[in-house]
Amino acid sequence: MPCQFTDEHVFKNVEGHTETQLIHREALLQFGQIGDAAVNPHGITFLITVSKLDLRRYLEGVEAEQLECELRRYSTAGIHVRWPVLGAREYNHWFTFTLKHTNGLFRITGFLRHPSDTAAPGQQDYNSWTPIGDREMLVTTTAMVMKTLTPSVRAGLGSKQKLHCQFAVDHHGPNFHVEWLLQQRGERTSLFSHSSRSVQSKGSGVVHRSLADGDASYTLPFTKFSSEGTYICSVSVLPLFVSMDIVLQIEEAPRVSLNVGPTLTLLEGGEQRVTCEATVTTLGCGDRVDPVVAGQRVGAPLPEKLQNVLLSSHKQQRQEVLADAFFYLRLHSSTREGSSHAQYPITRRRSRQVSWLPCQFTDEHVFKNVEGHGDSAHPQKGLLQFGQIGDAAVNPHGITFLITGSGAEQLECELRRYSTAGIHVRWPVLGARKYNHWFTCTLRHTNGLFRITGFLRHPSDKAAPGQQDYNSWTPIGDREMLVTTTAMVMKTLTPSVRAGLGSKQKLHCQFAVDHHGPNFMWSGSCSSVEREPASSVTAAAQYRARGPGSYIGAWQTGTLPIPFPSPSSAVKGRTSVQCPCFHCSSVWILFCKSKAPRVSLNVGPTLTLLEGGEQRVTCEANSYYPLDVEIGWYMQDPVVAGQRVGAPLPEKLPNVLLSSHKQNNDKKYSLTAFFYLRAALKHSGREFTCTVSHKSLRVPIKKSFTLTVEGEWRRAGIIRLLGLFVMMILASIKC
The missing domain is CATH 2.60.40 (Immunoglobulin-like)
Incomplete structure (x- = not known):
């Protein structure tokens, strides 16, 4: 199978610092015996000969086109251990290989051993790698293999998950060390470790009896939100160390509820707030359907999406995430039975200022649960209203925070109580009372233009009940209006x-x-x-x-x-x-x-091939940051693409192989996408385009070339013309 061999060249730059240049070279993994000829004599061949460990056993039922392959050199950092297999030489050169299934079914990584009679040049052996010729064949054996059938796992809450990790070594009774780590937000936590030499284990989750057979799978008995992260299975057999990353993501379908029944009856002119609430994940809400029209089998229009639907911000409570969407339904005489007309008079603007806006008020009720632990949760609907003392509530059916003598800009809004932890400071404004109740207010612009947070001050004649004032909050009625003033505001115009x-x-x-x-x-x-x-x-x-x-x-x-x-x-x-x-x-x-990628092709603007010829075409994106990048190859007829009407979309090439992401010393990344182009006359004149998308780019980078295919008849005709021309010259000389 074709394989991307990433070679290294270590050198001193002009400033005297050590740099590593990554060199991408064509290579081939070939299974056979010593003395076999190379399948591809024009590239590097890694000939994998028979050993106790057969790599092909881990690839049964898989075609070479379904695999992405990468090879790298491996440094033992000066550690020398004679590999305990029959006929092994004193020293070895090591290479790591990684095989990924294109559909994500499995991932395999391991080591190839290339025997040598010369020792490594020391701890920094990477400074003087033994050079490998462009057409050299290296005879190797598979020394160690690790495989996972769960490279990426999506799990629901409360489920039991088994993270598969299997390993094997080419000799009997190796001394190995197995470890499982959980990486979350840059921090690593050890879950399990086992040493075969000391027969000691720490942690749980792995069946000890299975380790002797090479099964190091880790079991999660009950998944929670805190279970999400990257699980790392690592195995070391001196002087080799190999690890595998398994990403676990928690996904849970939402529980959806409405605040009205299957049928809603209203008097003409009446108004009703209709809410759709989803627990755990996000939701879509607000389609209007005429059931008579929807019952038609042919010609039924699509449901009409309501425009005045507001979404609350996501609220997280313990192990749940809540979100809801709501609108105000006002019935008009022109509205047919079974349909609805939504009016949502949320904002009344004067000089581009908000007079009031809905706000999620997260109240707290602190109590002891059945296990004796403290708990609190009580989300409610609130309203921020700007005005003067004595103004009537815009929404008399909910809690209103009346802000006097202030203004604000529209955004997603959230309110919370604020505890001063028993600290009492008389607020130094004119007419302020001795005590205050405090609330935090957070406003986020829906397009991420800015974020505002601050404090609302509600005057009071009653002191806070002490340091743990949250244990006895002053209750707020469902239709109460709290007169407040804006005490402090903080704003950023660069939230991201x-x-x-x-x-x-x-x-x-x-x-x-x-x-x-x-x-x-x-x-x-x-x-x-x-x-x-x-x-x-x-x-x-x-x-x-x-x-x-x-x-x-x-x-x-x-x-x-x-x-x-x-x-x-x-x-x-x-x-x-x-x-x-x-x-x-x-x-x-x-x-x-972020750093935009540099994109290059290994061919020029025009590529000429003979009919039936083959060419490897490579598109490389390098020096980009962060990691997320997408590369695709497309083919299109430039004449057809120039049509303004009815031009078909470019055809995406199916047999494109991607290398794994490679990180350079400057922490930037590179990625290669290549395919083998077999020339056919029907493809002559077609334009092939490599498209690279990255978060640092507003529009993708495109690099193209045009293919020209010459038939055998044309080459024969050219040869005949050349022959006729030579004969005419000879005849003129004789004359």
Whole structure:
């Protein structure tokens, strides 16, 4: 089977630092005996000879076209162990192989052993790899294999899952070490480990008796939300170490309910709020159907989607995620029975300001459950209304937070109670009472343009009941109006930032308080998560009002810009920057590096082949970040594509092979998509296009070439013309 061999060239750059250049070379995995000729004499051949461990046994029933293959060199870091098999030489050169099924049915990885009479050059053997010729054949044997039938698992809550992991070594009774790790948000947790030498195990989930037969599968008895993550099965047999990643994702179908029955009867002019609630996942809600029309078998129109449907934000309670969608149904005389007309007068705008908007109010009721633990949960529907004291509630059927003397911009809204943990400070505004009840308010723009969070102050003559004031919140009635004022606001215009490598970024953070000269503290922290190896980078700084002079002017205006230096390899993955401007308020900014890929083809703008000839065509995307990239090959007739009307879509090529993602020393990635093009006259003049999509690109990058196919008759005709031309020249010379 064809295989992508990623070779390495280690060298010193102009600055004296060590760099590794990855070289992608054509190779072939060939099964046979010593002395067999290479199937492809024009490329590198890894000849896998017979051993106790037969790799083909793990590939039964699978065609070579269904596999993606990758080969790499393997460094033992100077560790020398004579491999205990019959006839083995003193030293070995090692190569790792990875085989992936194109449909994700399994993944296989392992080691090929190439015997040698020369020792490795030391711990840093990768600095002087033994060169491999472009047409060289390396005789190898399969030394170790690991396979999983569950490379990716989607599981429901409360289910039992078995994560398959199987391994085998080519000699009897090897000393091995098996370990299972769970990686979540950059942190690794050990689940199970076993050493065959000491016969000691830690953790659970693996059947000990099965380890002797090479079965290291891990069983999850009951899946929860916290079970989601990457499970890593690793096996080491000195000097070799191999691991396999298995991704577990939790998925659960929603439980859907309406707040009305199968039939809803309303008087003309009446209004009813209709809610569709889904528990666990998201939902779609709000189609209007005429049952008479829907009953037609032919010509029935599609249901009409209601336009004035509002979606609440996702609410998470313990092990559940809630979401709901609702609209106000007002019946008109023109509305037919069985259909509906939705009017939702949610916003009344004056000078582009919101007068009121619906808000999810998450109230709390703290109590002891049957197990004696504290628990709290009570979501309710609320309303933010801007006005003056004495204004009537816009929605008299729900809780209203009346904000006096303030304004805000429209967004998704969420309200929560806020505990001061027994700390009492008289709020320094004119006419303020001695005590206050506090509520946090979060507003998110639906298009991600900004995020606002802050505090609503509800004056009170009654003190909080102590440090654990949440144990005895003052109850709020279902139709109560709470008169509040906006005490503090924080806003960011950069809730999510995508930045190119080497760019300078400004993370916006602005705050305001409702009184003059407040005492505040600003602190910022930067935390990053790298997938492998697990590590984190944390930096924090705190400034008070008399801190560095460069920030004093910004503080006085309530603006706290965070100048971010050029992102480097020291800050990897996703970075969250917390910008808390007060001990009780903060805004989180998601900062993502990105680098657009460089795309290249191994052929020019025009490719000429003889009929029946074959050419490997490669499209390589390199130096991109982050990992997510998509590559596809398409074929189209350029004459047909130029038609404005009725032009067919480009045809996607089916037999395209993808290499695995390769990470360079600069932490950027590369990926290759290739196929074997067999020339046919019907494809002459066709345009072949490689399309690369990446999150750093607004539009995909496209690289194309045009195929020209020459028939045998044309070549024969050219030869005849050349022969006739030579004869004419000879005849003229004789004359």
